[in-house]
Amino acid sequence: MRLRDYIRSHKLWLISNAVLVLLTNGILFGSVPLGQGTADIVYMDVLLVTTQLVFFVYGYVKQKRTYARFLHDTGEKGRKTDPQGDFYTDMLTKALERQHKLFSEKEEEYKKKMNETQEYMTQWVHDIKVNLAVSELLLEEMENGHELRNQIEQMKFRIHQVLQMTRATHYNEDMAAEEVDVCQVLRNAIKENALFFIHKNIEIETDLKPFTVISDKKWVFDILCQILNNSSKYTPPGGRLTIAVREEERAYYVSIRDNGIGIPREDLPRIFDKGFTGKNGRSGTKSTGMGLYYAKKMAERLSIGLEAASEEGVYTEFTVIFYKLSDYYTVYSAIR
Structure with a gap:
């Protein structure tokens, strides 16, 4: 100086x-x-x-x-x-430059760690899929292996969920806007979860009216799969699942309603919170509280509405809302 x-x-x-x-x-x-x-x-x-x-x-x-x-x-x-x-301006400028440099270094270090974690998880998922495929082959030689097959399918779903969650932090790198036949994607999601419904003898009633939107087919499929899997877990044997599509002026509404155990009123506002398991998740079935959180996160990214209504001991209904104004421009902007 x-x-x-x-x-x-x-x-x-x-x-x-x-x-x-x-x-x-x-x-x-x-x-x-x-x-x-x-x-x-x-x-x-x-x-x-x-x-x-x-x-x-x-x-x-x-x-x-x-x-x-x-x-x-x-x-x-x-x-x-x-x-x-000015002396003080110069000092402040240098201090800000230093802080920016330190922040950039920390950000790069964080990104590197996240990428390494994602690569490891992706490799782990693919490796475990090989073990599951071998288990399925051995299962075919067994008699009365229905419960074991159900457990394997649950493992496959959870593995897919882990892979989905690791990809969820890289939306922009893993999205593709295309014309999506939502009802066909819904049918595929039902088939993906069919064994869970068959195992518990859950009846499925559908009232589908075909429609298409511009969105990402894979993420729409994952959202619907998560909701259907939740319904299969919390619906008792012999229950019923009703899936319907209705069209209104502003949007298409896909409702998935079960007559399962329902969600307590005090838990309902928090079911999309990260890590929230609630009363049902702590008793009976095991829950991580992450599935619906990521489903909601993906839906928001795609400008898709996701709502829930329930009455404890009576029903639970999830509504997936595909807005008619949520077109190619919206999804393309999200990808960019």
């Missing part, structure tokens, strides 16, 4: 002190006869100027050391201050 930088940054303070000295001298010289008390006034001026000069030098040395320490900490030792700039 140079002396002229310090002077420039304290210019107003120096001017104000000089004005005060001049005003004081003017008043004193005007209030005493000429030639009387002049020596005292000059002596006072010397004391004032010397005192100000001592404090000025002290402040300069102290601030110079502070600035040198700042440059050393920021790794910019030897860098000169902009002659046209």
Whole structure:
């Protein structure tokens, strides 16, 4: 830090002190006869100027050391201050630059760790799928293996869910806008979960009216699969699942309603919260509280509505809303 930088940054303070000295001298010289008390006034001026000069030098040395320490900490030792700039502005600019650099480094480190985790999880999922495929082949040679097959299907669903969750942090890299036949995707989702319904002898009634939207087929499939799997878990044996499509002016509504155990009123507003399991998740079936959270997250990303209504011990109904204005432009913007 140079002396002229310090002077420039304290210019107003120096001017104000000089004005005060001049005003004081003017008043004193005007209030005493000429030639009387002049020596005292000059002596006072010397004391004032010397005192100000001592404090000025002290402040300069102290601030110079502070600035040198700042440059050393920021790794910019030897860098000169902009002659046209302000000392404090220059320090603030350097501090912001340093913070931005540190933030960028931390961000890159975080991204690297996330990518490594995703790569590991993806590889783990594919490896475990091989083990499941071998288990299915062995299962075909067994008799009365219905319960074991059901457990294997549950494992496959959970593995798919893990893969889906690892991809969920990279939406922009894993989305494709296309024309989606929602009813056909819904039928595929029912087939994917068919074994769960068959195992519990759950009857499925459908009232489907074909319609298409511009969206991402894979993510729509995953959302519907998650809802159907939830229904299969919380509907007792011999229950019923009703799936219907209705069209209104603003949207298409896909409702999936079961006559299962329902959701307690106090839990209903929180079922889409991250990690929330609720009363039903803590008793009976095991739940991670992540499935509906990611389903909601994906739906919001695709500009799809997802709502739930329920009465404990009577029914649970999920409604997937495909807005007619949620067209190619909306999804394309989300991908970009």
